[in-house]
Amino acid sequence: MSPSEHDIYEEHVLDHYEDPYHRGALDHPTHCDEGNNPLCGDVVHIDLRLTPDxxxxxxxxxxxxxxxxxxxxxxxxxxxxxxxxxxxxxxSADEMLELFGPKLTPNRQKCCLLSWRVLQSAVHSPVEHGDDDGPQFGGPSLSEES
Known part of the structure; x- marks a missing residue:
């Protein structure tokens, strides 16, 4: 392993990989999204629960x-x-790279920025809850009308 590759796997990086913060599905998210990096196959799904404010x-x-x-x-x-x-x-993307820590090659930056991209779209992607207590309408949905 070259010294630069070794730097990528700093202790705090491995800590987050081996003992991740909030990994899994969130019960009753208000927003979520998923993205992938087709070049390497990485997939990240983010669930958020936003307060009314x-x-x-x-x-x-x-x-x-x-x-x-x-x-x-x-x-x-x-x-x-x-x-x-x-x-x-x-x-910003630069702040995300700074948060990660070790300097990354452009291809590895894509791996690091995947979750940042997913988060940026997740805040614009409210979850549709089909069985909540909101108003129910009996007519056809738009997809059924055509």
Missing amino acids: GKIEQAWFDGDGCVISQASASMLVEKMEGKTLDEVKAF
Whole structure:
């Protein structure tokens, strides 16, 4: 292993990979999204529960892939809990790379930024709950009308 490869697997990176923060599915998320990196096969799914005033009450991730993609997802959901939507939207790709820590090659940066991309789209992707207590309408759905 070259010295630069060794740096990628710093202790805090391995800690997040081996003992991830909030890995699994979140019960009753309000927002979620999933993305993948087709070049290497990494997959990240993020579930969020937002408060009515737009703060991330809970953030969970799940997925499959390399140490970098999975550790960075753990780091990101831990950092984003308690943040407002404006803070999440303002959190840049460069800040994500800085949060991860070790310097990455451009191809490995894609692994690190996968969870950041998924989070940025998840805040715009509300979960549809089919059996909640909201109003129920008896007519056909738009997809059934054609």
